[in-house]
Amino acid sequence: MLIPEAWDGNDDMDPVKKAFYEFHASIMEPWDGPASISFTDGKMIGATLDRNGLRPSRYCVTKDDRVIMASETGVLPVDPKNIREKGRLQPGKMFVVDMEQGRIISDDELKKKICSQKPYGDWLNQFKIRLEELDEPRVTFSHLTDESVHxxxxxxxxxxEDIETIIKPMALDGKEPIGSMGTDVPLAVLSDQPQHLSSYFKQLFAQVTNPPIDPIRERMVMSLATFVGNNGNLLEEDPMHCHTVALKQPILTSKELExxxxxxxxxxxxxxxxxxxxADGKPDSLKKGLERLCRYAEDAVHDGFEVLILCDRAMDSDHASIPSLLATAAVHHHLIRKGLRGQVGIVxxxxxxxxxxxxxxxxxxxATAINPYLALATIRNMKANGLLQTDLEWEKLRYNYIKAVCDGLLKVFSKMGISTLQSYQGAQIFEILGLNHEVVERYFTGATSRIEGIGLEExxxxxxxxxxxxxSKKDVPVDRLPVGGVYQWKRKGEFxxxxxxTIHLLQESTKKNDYSIFKKYSKFVNDQSEKAATLRSLFEFKRNRPSLNIDEVEPAESIYKRFATGAMSFGSISWEAHTTLAIAMNRLGGKSNTGEGGEDERRYEPMANGDSMRSAIKQVASARFGVTSLYLTEADELQIKMAQGAKPGEGGQLxxxxxxxxxxxxxxSTPGVGLISxxxxxxxxxxxxxxxxxxxxxxANRAARINVKLVSKAGVGTIAAGVAKAKADVILISGHDGGTGASPISSIKHAGxxxxxxxxxxxxxxxxxxLRxxxxxxxxxxxxxxxxIAIAALLGAEEWGVATAALVVEGCIMMRKCHMNTCPVGVATQDPELRKRFTGDADHVVNFFKFMVQELREIMAELGFRTVxxxxxxVDCLQPRENxxxxKYSKVDLSPIxxxxxxxxxxxLYNQEKRDHGMDDVLDWKLLKTAKPALDNKERVYAEFPIKNTDRTAGTILSNEISKKYKAAGLPEDTLHFKFFGTAGQSFGAFNTKGVTLELEGDANDYFGKGLSGARLIVYPSKESTYTAEDNIxxxxxxxxxxxxxxxxxRGKAGERFAVRNSGVRAVVESVGDHGCEYMTGGRIVILGDTGRNFAAGxxxxxxxxxxxxxKFAGNCNTEMVDLDPVSQDDIAELQDMIQRHYAYTGSSVAKFVLDDFENQLKNFVKVFPKDYKKVLQDKAASVKQKA
Amino acid sequence: MASNSGLYHPSFEHDACGIGFVASIKGNKSHQNISDALTVLENMEHRGACGCENNTGDGAGIMIQTPHEFFFEECLKLGIHLPSFGRYGVGVIFFPKEIKLREECRDIFNRTAEKLGLEILTYRKVPVNPHDIGPTALSVEPEMEQVFVACPDHINNPDDFERRLFVLRNHATHLINSTVKKDAIGFYLASLSYKTVVYKGQLTSMQVRSYFPDLSNKRVVSAFGLVHSRFATNTFPSWKLAQPFRFIAHNGEINTLQGNLNWLKTSEHGFTSPFFTHEEMEMLLPIISGGQSDSACLDNMIELLTMTGRSFTTCNDDAYPRSMGW
Known part of the structure; x- marks a missing residue:
């Protein structure tokens, strides 16, 4: 009930079970999030997993009737002969030992029994109100006229801009529009333009302590279903609990609302x-309006209504509508305080x-459901007036718009790791930025808001x-909508x-190497007394110690090393733009960043003139593109990107x-094949x-600093503390406003x-x-x-990153077209013609950092600091600007900052301690010692070692040493062969490179073969065990x-997400869990058994x-991106070879069975062939033919 | 918990962990089960974390079945003859170190029990071995005692008794927290049940075995041991945030906590249940009190659902919970 399986949209689920979940969904929302729970009431003991399987749970049943269940396997040594079964908890499933009955109860049996205790299905049929089945409305609104829409x-x-940039694309394409280059407009509370109330609300997102979800590729766990009506008494079951209106999604057309x-x-x-x-402008008019609304709402609940519809149509020249967010939250919290909220739905x-x-x-x-009548009317009128160049009918446009909203909502939930609308409702997953505490406490009770801001009056x-x-009461009203100018600079728009x-001045100054022009530029940017855009513009410096002569401040050369450029991938920006930054940073002794996308190995060699294109920081992002043992070895710093400023909690797509x-x-990866992060x-x-x-x-690289990149949000400090305890060397706090990457524009503006x-x-x-x-x-x-930079230092940062400004120096003119490949200045494009227009120069970039440091040193001298x-x-050297x-922003309280x-x-107060990474007693030191002849002279080495779950990341130091010496080529095949007995810890064989074979007799934990870079990994159960290998994990x-x-x-079963984002490994396995081969971009996988659900997503x-x-496979496969084909003549040799080798290495009886009857068994193989990849191969074949 | 100042707020805290259990399917009690569960815990050391000192952990613990014979003998030493298994409950109390505060808490607890018609048999000081425990953890180490509460004669069904213990725990905790001056330790009941006992604290996985000598006593037997090792995002010591809780050990994160708590808050005053009188229901509220971790809140919620009949084992033959959909 609290942690339900994903029932909505699961057509394979038993109807009795589905009815149980649907019935209980109308009483109670899920407690949503990743969870592995072990529970007991003293008589039964068991464990369960959330619907997405985001935590590990392994169990082992012994012949002497004991169960060992834990986050890892191998935590309690058990004689292999005594093992009856080894398993894992599957997503949404439960495992229970009834110690009174003395037996294990399976998920199926357990849930069947629970779900059939009451006739939930009958109750639903009888009492559930389905929107589609409702009578026609008694009255309908006539459509708004053009004049009233306006x-x-x-x-x-x-x-x-709202209409053109947002509403129109949503209606035409059914998708949320994309933008790039971050945001540099004022925060809502600093802006002179009248703001939408929701602009004061910043979306929260998951980082580190729980994962965001992929709402597209893992759609099966997401749900927009909701129920409008009375939730009833949670503690008792009553058929009338489900007498509510069931909605498939929360966006209502005007007819559905009626x-x-x-x-x-x-x-x-x-x-x-x-x-x-x-609308009389008196100080407490809005307050009175809200009080009246809450009073009426309370009365309506007492009068027995099950649904409250909050309608803002009743406006006229004397009456303004209350912002819907304020009205809704006010009623919601008022009813919560009165203990009445559960009795009504709010539409x-x-x-x-x-x-x-x-x-x-x-x-x-x-809100339980929403009717955006004006947005819909806007689309309808545009269509009617021929303002949309489309043949699509209005109904289709409306459908598209609603679909875009729904998909967008899933994205918003999923970036916080929430999978259902029901649990999102009322969850207040926002930080408020710029509303005062009276407003927050009264109307948005419990939401985070830390710097005060405007009140009801404002x-x-x-x-x-x-x-x-x-x-307007004036005679000549301005009869045009405002231009906006939020998403792109406009003459009369937002600042x-x-x-x-500023772009011109910055480019001019760095090109001419003229500090005086730079000072003009920085004056424009820094002096925001007329137009404030950033929080830091509200600060001024305060001198607490005697000023110094600038010569007494540490030299610029020792400060450059504290700078890094932002993580921008080769792919998002051009080769020229990318390498120019790298060269400039290497000249200065700072650090450039690869971004997510690997690095061309040629850049590891110094250039003829002594420059280097090697990026000191290598990024490790969610897709792990090009993250090999050598890539990691070639780094001074490894940056784990937990989130990015422009779209925290979201993935990407190339x-x-x-x-x-x-x-x-x-x-x-394969050229021509799309890539998903x-x-x-x-x-x-x-x-x-x-x-x-x-x-x-x-x-993988003992010399490199490990940097964890986080995006600023409420609570990032505690996450940073956790990250510090997790032994990161560097923590990067990124603002919400950066980002070259293409992102949904609502994320650029509203997240972080x-x-x-x-x-x-x-x-x-x-x-x-x-921990500091x-x-x-x-x-x-x-x-x-x-x-x-000076403000960042005073607030606590000893190092700093610069991205957008560096791109501007390289020629970027903020066209914000990075995602369209049409960058006119050759910075953010791969188009060879456009790239020729690139005018950036490493010298300009060097100049820019010199100017920045010069300005910083001037401030240091003024404030009396000799060193950074x-x-x-x-922070006591900062104070709020006077006067x-x-x-609006005089109401902001900066004191918490x-x-x-x-x-x-x-x-x-800054980094002074050396880290102990706890690597003194890792297994690899023994491997390394044994491997010396191989490393020195490529001699063959074979050795055996016991292994246990606390021996983690086996073979990785060894591979780092191989990569240092032999680069990408590694060692010749089979040079090193290590055999292990026991249970391997996590990350067995991670980033292991060519020439290494690791053979494991026993079993292994999570992240087996992570980032495998050429090694061979073999695993089979202990020879002493008696269970059937292919049936056990x-x-x-x-x-x-x-x-x-x-x-x-x-030789056996693997868990969830086998071969996720694999781009080259060839593997044979005997069964896999859910989401197998997800996001895979290359390699060959043979599965000699069952798969879980959602195979091949992405x-x-x-x-x-x-x-x-x-x-049964077709039903478990997500065929959005793949075809299911029979094995073709060309594939047979490859397939047979892999199975033969599997047999040779593991002695698998399944492999033997298949091989012995190969001709006949071939028909049982399904070839999962990505459509993209197929097309690339076909095109290639065609062009070869043509040439021939 | 550290006080709130600047931009930091305790509600931002997160934690995660390693969990596990060892259980005998047939329900055979042994000391081995406990010892093995502790080994499981020790082998997940890398899933927990240390604070700013290497010997201050983020919290670890174990839940076991009530070791009746052991408690019987221990209570005999205190001059108390325990009734048979199922006829008494045992609570694990974290008391403030300061004696005056402690006795104030004890006094309220005793009076609450009396009000509910429950007899306190005795208190037993839980033997602990604080050597090797880091100074940060020790700075707020509670005085740990076990309280033994007799089942009134008129209650024949142990599950009914368990519900009365639930009322006692919630009501006494609410009362004490709203009346007794709070210190850094406070008052907390790690468990209060006739069936299970929790041993936990601000320890590393490696310290649990040595901190609680009870757990190495061969007479302490159980059909299972359920363990948990915590990784928190802070270094502020809090003994009560260690797990297991009363029903669960949780490795995860409730993303929607604020909303879930709001929905509970708005509906809990309308709760009715045939298993509790109206007065008892009032005493139970709030079901979830402030300042707890998401895992603790989830435990409270599961407890509520279990205690109101959606239970693991009800008194009839129906061995299955009605809605183990969670």
Whole structure:
């Protein structure tokens, strides 16, 4: 009930069980999130897993009737002869031992019994109200006229940009529009333009402690189903609990809304309440309006209504509509306080709802369903007036728009790791930025809001600006919508920090190497007294110690090393732009970053003139493109990207046409085949997983610093503390505003926080936990001047990153077309013609950093700091700017940011301690010692070792040593052969390279063969065991994640997400769990048994052969991107060879059976062939033919 | 828990962990089960974390079945003759170190029991061995005692008794937390049941065995041992956030906690159940009190559903929970 399986949309589920879940869904929302739970009441003991299987749970049943269940296998040594069964908990499943009955009860038996206890299905049939089956409405609204649509648009604050950039593409394409280059407009609370109330709400997202979900590729766990009505008494079961309106999704057309308004089942009715306040501009008019609304709502519940419809249509020249978000949240929290909220559904009928973020805010603060009547009317009228160049009918446009909203909502939930609308409803997954505590406590109770801001009066004022604009009493009203200018700079639109003037000055100054021009530029950017855009613009420096002469400040040369450029992949920006940054940073002694996409090996060699194109920081992102043993070995710093500022919690996609030969090679993928970056790292679902990845990377390169990149949000400080405990060396706090990558524009604007908040929180929390001196703290996000750097240092960062400004120096003019491959200045494009227009130069970039450091040193001298270290965290050298009069931002309270956490003399405020990564006693030291003849002279070596679950990341240091010496080529095949007995710890064989064979007699945990780079891994059960190997689990979840090369033979079952994002490994296994071969882009996988659900989701390359004797595979495969073909003549040799080798290495009886009857068994194999990949192969074949 | 200041807020805290259990399918009790469960815990050391000191853990613990014979003998030493298994409950209490506060808490607890018609048989000081425990953990180490509560004669069904213990635990905890001056340790009941006992604390996985000598006593037997090792995002010691809780050990994260708590808050005053009187229901509220981890909240919720009939084992033959859909 609390942690249900994914029932909605699962057609294979037993109807009795589905009815059980659906019935209980109308009583209670799931407690959503990754979970592995062990439970007991003293008589039964068991365990269960969340619907997405995001935590490991392995069990072992012994012949002497004991069960051992744990997060890992091998935690209790058991004689192999005594083992009856080895298994794992599957997503959404339960495992129970009834110690009174003395037996194990299976998930099936257990749930069958529970689900058939009451006639849930009958109850549903009898009492559930299905929207589709409702009577026609009693009355219908006539459509709004053009004139009134226009008037309403003005009153609700629509701009032409909103209509053109957001609503129109949603209706035409059914998708949320994409943008790029981050955001540099003022925060809502700093802007002079009247804001939509939801702009003060920033979406929260998952990072580190729980994973975001992929709502597209893992759609099966997501649900938008919701119920409008009374939830009833949770503690008793009553058939009437399900007497609610069932909705498949929460967006209602106007007709559907009218149906609900007209409902009368005898005991179920809806009440419409008007949400308006007097537009008289008096201080408490809005408050009175809200009080009246709450009073009416309370009465309506007492009067027995099951649905409240909050309608804002009743506006006129004297009455303005209450912002729907405020009205909804006010009613929601009022009813919660009165203990009445569970008795009604709240439907919002509102004009001020048009982009995904607006819908998300409403749902998170209490709405059950939403009718965006004005957005729909806008589309309808545009169509009617011929403003949409399309043949699509209005109904189809409406369908598209609603679909775009729904998909967008799933994206918003999933970035927080939430999979169902029901649990998102009322979950308040936002941080409020710029509303005062009276408003928050009263109407948004319990939401996080830390810097105060405007109150009801100002909210009313912003609403009235729009209202007066629509209902102007003046004779000549301006009859155009405002231009907007939020997503791209416009002459009369919103202010941008990077505007034609600042861009010109910055480029001019760095080209001419003229510091005086730079000072003009920085004055424009820094002095925001007229137009504030950033929180830091509200600060000024405060001198607490005598100023110094600038010569007394540490030299610029020692400061350059503290700079890094942002993580931008080769692929998103051009070769020229990428290498120019690298050369410049290498000249300065700073660090450039590969971004997510590997690095061309040629860049590891120094250039003839002494420059180097090698990026010091190698990024490890969720797709692990090109992350090989050599790539890791060639790094000074390894950066784990947990999130990125422009779209935290989301994945990405590089379409096939952008993956040319070069990019394909660098990313170790097939040219022409599209590449997907998953939202989560599939080896980081929690903090202990991150600790494991840090350990893996440290093994892969002991000399490199491990950097964990986080995005600023409420709570990032505590996450940073966890990351520090997980033994990261560097923590990067990224602002919400950066990002070259293509992102949905609602994510660019509404997710994440400015770095000032995240950095200050991180520094304060680390000091509080006495962890600050163990890590380096870095900050980035639209850093543009030396002043920005100085503020970052005072708030607690000793290193800094710069991305957008560096691109501007390279020639970027903020066209914001990075995602379209049409960058006119050759920066963010792969088009060979456009790339010729690139004018960037490493010298310009060098100049830019010199200027920044010069400005920083001037500030240091002024404030009396000799060194950066002295300056870090000295936040008392900042104070709020004096004389701020602005009607909005004078209300902001910056003191929480400027709070200085008290620290004793012994608590360091910057990185001073050396890390102990706990690697002194890893198994690899023994391997390395034994392998010496191989490393020195390529001599063959064979040795045997016992292994246990605490021996993690086996073979990785060894491979690092091989890569150092033999580069990508590694050692000749089979040079090193190690055999292990026992249970291997996590990450067995991670990043193991060519020439290594690891043979394991026993079993293994999660992340088997992570990032495999050419080695061979063999695993089979202990020869003493008596159980049937193919029926028992032998390796854990997420095997071969991001692997690029190598082969493996696995005698038994694997867990969830086998070969996820594999791009080169050839492996044979005897059964896999859910999401097998997800996001795979290359390699060959043979599965000699069953697969779980959602096989091949997002699989764009490589081939899988599945031995499907039961004929059930098709139902378990996600065929969105793959075809299921018979094995063709050309494949036979390959398939047979792999199975033969499997038999040879593991002695598998399954392999033997298949081989003995091969001709006949061939028909049982299904070839899973990605459509993209197939097309590339066909095109290639055709062109070869043509040439011939 | 550290006080709130600056941008930090305790509600941002997260944790994660390793969990596991060893159980005898046939329900055979042995000391081996406990010892093996502790070995499981020790082998998951890398899934937990250390605070700013290597010998201060983030929390670890074990839940076992009530070792009746052991408790019987221990109570005899205290001059108390325990009734048979099932006729008494045992609670594990974290008391404040300071004696005055402790006795205030004890006094309220005793009076609450009396009000509910439950007789306190005795308190037993839980033997602990604080050597090798880090100073941060020790700074808020509670005084751990076990309380033994007799089942009133008129209650024949052990599950009914268990529900009365639930009322006692919640009501006494609410009362004490709202009246007694709070110190850093506070008052907390790790478990109160006739069936199970929890041993846990601000320990590393390696320290559980040595900190609680009871767990190495051969007379302490159980059909299972359920263990948990925690990895928190802070270094602030809090003994009560260690797991297992009363019903579960949780490795995970509730993303929707704020919403879930709101929905509970708005409906709990309308709760009715045939298993509790109206007055008892009032005493149970709030079901989930503030300042707990998401895992603790989930445990509270599962407990509520179990205690109101959606239970693992009800008194009839129906051995299956009605809605183990969770």
């Amino acid at each position: 008037k309403y648009q003005k009153a609700h604050g629509y701009s032409t 149906k609900i308004r007209s409902i009368d089942t005898g005991i179920f009715q809806a009440k419409t309440l008007q949400t308006y306040f007097r 919002v009928e509102a004009g001020d709802v048009w982009e995904v973020h607006h819908f998300a805010c409403l749902l998170a603060f209490g 909210i009313a004022k912003e609403a009235l600006v729009k209202h007066y604009f629509a209902f 941008h920090l990077f505007n034609p003037t 379409p096939g046409y952008k993956v040319d030969e070069w990019i394909g090679k660098t990313r170790h 998953p939202p989560p790292h599939h080896d980081i679902y929690s903090i202990e997983d991150l600790a494991q990845l840090i350990f893996d990377l440290k093994n 926080l400015p770095w000032e908040l995240g950095l200050a929180e991180t520094h304060q929390t680390l000091v509080k936990n006495k 001196s163990r890590v380096v703290v870095q900050a980035d996000g639209q850093m543009k001047t030396g002043r920005d 270290n002295e300056m870090v965290g000295q 701020i009069q602005h009607w 400027l709070y200085k956490e008290p620290a004793s003399l012994y608590t360091g 032998i390796i854990g979840n997420v095997a071969f994640y991001g692997a690029t090369d190598g082969e493996s033979f696995i 699989m764009s390359g490589g081939i899988a052969y599945v031995y499907d004797v039961k004929g």
